[in-house]
Amino acid sequence: MSSLAGLQKWGLQKGDRVAFFLSNCPEFLIAYLAVIRLGAIMVPINLRYRRLELGHILSDCTPRLLFTERPQLGFLDDIGAEKQSLEAILLVEELAQWQADATSLQAPLVEANDLALVMYTSGTTGRSKGAMITHNNVITTVTGLLAAWAWEQNDRLLLCLPLFHVHGLIVGAHCALAAGATILLRAGFEATKTTAELLSGAANVFFAVPTIYVRLIDELRHTANRDFAHMRLFCSGSAPLAPETHTAFYELTGHTILERYGMTETGMNLSNAYAGARVAGSVGTPLPGVSMRIVDGKNQDVAPGEEGELLVCGGNVFSGYWLAPEKTAASFSHDSLGHQWFHTGDLARQDPQTGYVTLLGRRHELIISGGFNIYPREIEELLTTYPGVAEAAVIGVPHAEWGEVPAAFLVCTAVVDPAELITYCKQQLASFKVPRQITTVDVLPRNAMGKLQKHLLKA
Numbered sequence: 001m002s003s004l005a006g007l008q009k010w011g012l013q014k015g016d017r018v019a020f021f022l023s024n025c026p027e028f029l030i031a032y033l034a035v036i037r038l039g040a041i042m043v044p045i046n047l048r049y050r051r052l053e054l055g056h057i058l059s060d061c062t063p064r065l066l067f068t069e070r071p072q073l074g075f076l077d078d079i080g081a082e083k084q085s086l087e088a089i090l091l092v093e094e095l096a097q098w099q100a101d102a103t104s105l106q107a108p109l110v111e112a113n114d115l116a117l118v119m120y121t122s123g124t125t126g127r128s129k130g131a132m133i134t135h136n137n138v139i140t141t142v143t144g145l146l147a148a149w150a151w152e153q154n155d156r157l158l159l160c161l162p163l164f165h166v167h168g169l170i171v172g173a174h175c176a177l178a179a180g181a182t183i184l185l186r187a188g189f190e191a192t193k194t195t196a197e198l199l200s201g202a203a204n205v206f207f208a209v210p211t212i213y214v215r216l217i218d219e220l221r222h223t224a225n226r227d228f229a230h231m232r233l234f235c236s237g238s239a240p241l242a243p244e245t246h247t248a249f250y251e252l253t254g255h256t257i258l259e260r261y262g263m264t265e266t267g268m269n270l271s272n273a274y275a276g277a278r279v280a281g282s283v284g285t286p287l288p289g290v291s292m293r294i295v296d297g298k299n300q301d302v303a304p305g306e307e308g309e310l311l312v313c314g315g316n317v318f319s320g321y322w323l324a325p326e327k328t329a330a331s332f333s334h335d336s337l338g339h340q341w342f343h344t345g346d347l348a349r350q351d352p353q354t355g356y357v358t359l360l361g362r363r364h365e366l367i368i369s370g371g372f373n374i375y376p377r378e379i380e381e382l383l384t385t386y387p388g389v390a391e392a393a394v395i396g397v398p399h400a401e402w403g404e405v406p407a408a409f410l411v412c413t414a415v416v417d418p419a420e421l422i423t424y425c426k427q428q429l430a431s432f433k434v435p436r437q438i439t440t441v442d443v444l445p446r447n448a449m450g451k452l453q454k455h456l457l458k459a
């Protein structure tokens with residue numbers, strides 16, 4: 001009996017979308033692999049998403065099937081017409097009923113450029129965009145990482161990151177599966193439990209976002225046993241790892257975190273060396289199969305050592321945004337040889353001597369909180385739908401644990417109770433996007449053209 005045959009018997013076809021709104025569990029991976037083996041497209045959804053985000057994703061990618069678990073059903077009840085494409089909801093608790101005799105299976109030919117995933121990533125326009133990720137994109141990232149990080153069959157990865165993002169799913173699960181290694185899959189990160197498990201010797205590889213390292217360091221400061229001699233690799237990514245975190249972790253554990261840099265649209269791009277230098281504050285050099293350039297505002301390569309926007313090209317780069325050809329076109333440029341370069345929006349500088357790249361910030365207004373992306377525009381649009389809020393501006397403010405958190409500045413035409421406004425936001429949006437600070441101002445700073453000057457709010 002197999003889930004693959006069960007999904008085919010149900011009628012799942014090549015190109016169909018299947019949304020996953022599910023916690024980490026082995027069934028997540030089993031069903032995901034079945035879906036993509038049938039040539040269908042998996043659409044993972046962040047479990048913290050609420051009405052606005054869920055409604056947008058489901059109406060945009062029109063899945064036939066949704067894979068979820070009982071505790072999430074209430075959040076789906078909040079959504080109306082946006083989920084009308086769904087023909088069935090498959091509950092993880094009932095997966096056994098979806099099995100069929102494997103001898104009936106006739107898996108279609110799935111080719112390198114077929115889509116495996118549409119992953120929604122925060123959008124500059126307030127609505128998130130579905131990044132179309134092909135099988136070849138996944139394979140390129142996985143092949144690069146297997147070589148670069150010396151994956152072995154007897155590796156044991158402790159995986160606490162959510163499977164609904166590239167970091168947990170592709171960098172974590174896919175690499176471990178491709179190496180034939182073991183995955184110790186956990187529902188999430190819990191400082192005390194995860195520390196104990198890392199110390200137990202059960203795992204030898206660990207991937208995390210900087211917030212998790214900050215919490216591990218906190219925990220280790222109160223732990224007598226800090227023997228991590230069995231660990232082969234600690235990696236960090238998804239947000240900038242503060243050099244202080246890098247140093248503190250080394251001092252406590254004797255391990256130097258290997259930092260790497262990627263994006264939903266591109267998989268993994270650059271990495272510090274496994275065997276060579278792991279430089280605090282740097283994301284290293286391009287992974288195998290990835291080419292990079294750093295360009296100025298006119299799309300010309302900057303002089304060595306100068307700052308510019310990082311562009312990437314390679315088999316890892318996605319094939320565009322779902323149903324959004326204009327947004328796709330705006331994200332790429334072509335060089336004189338006809339190569340397509342993806343504009344990451346990340347500002348970078350490359351050390352002319354070592355080739356190591358340092359990320360310096362972002363061209364767009366992206367806020368990264370604990371490894372989750374937040375685009376201010378989405379929050380601003382919601383805030384101005386609240387009675388009495390005439391204008392809203394959201395910026396990221398530094399935060400020791402989360403890296404950054406959103407803060408809102410409002411121009412109001414009536415008295416607005418901040419607590420009620422926060423409750424309103426929480427009903428519609430993932431709670432990590434809800435502003436941590438709300439400040440009422442008479443006017444928002446704008447330049448002569450009327451453009452909002454967010455740097456003045458930061459100041």
Ligand code: MCA
Pocket residue numbers: 048160161162165166167168188189209211212237238239261262263264267369370371372402430431432
């Ligand atoms: C949870 N909360 C957060 C965050 N996570 N607030 C701000 N930022 C966050 N990231 C809030 C919840 O909304 C909740 O608030 C409260 O904290 C407790 O929630 P809980 O679920 O218990 O939090 P947690 O389990 O402690 O989660 C912290 C975490 C998690 C483990 C750091 O955020 C996490 O797993 N982050 C990793 C994300 C990731 O994998 N990113 C990769 C994407 P309230 O009580 O108000 O409801 S980027 C990517 O894939 C690219 C390709 C790359 O480069 O890797």
Ligand code: AMP
Pocket residue numbers: 121122166236237238239240241259260261262263264265283344346359362368372373
């Ligand atoms: P996402 O679209 O969620 O995949 O987030 C991608 C963004 O996360 C990148 O464009 C970077 O801005 C940021 N990012 C990922 N890894 C790192 C890193 N090691 N250091 C700094 N920023 C990072």
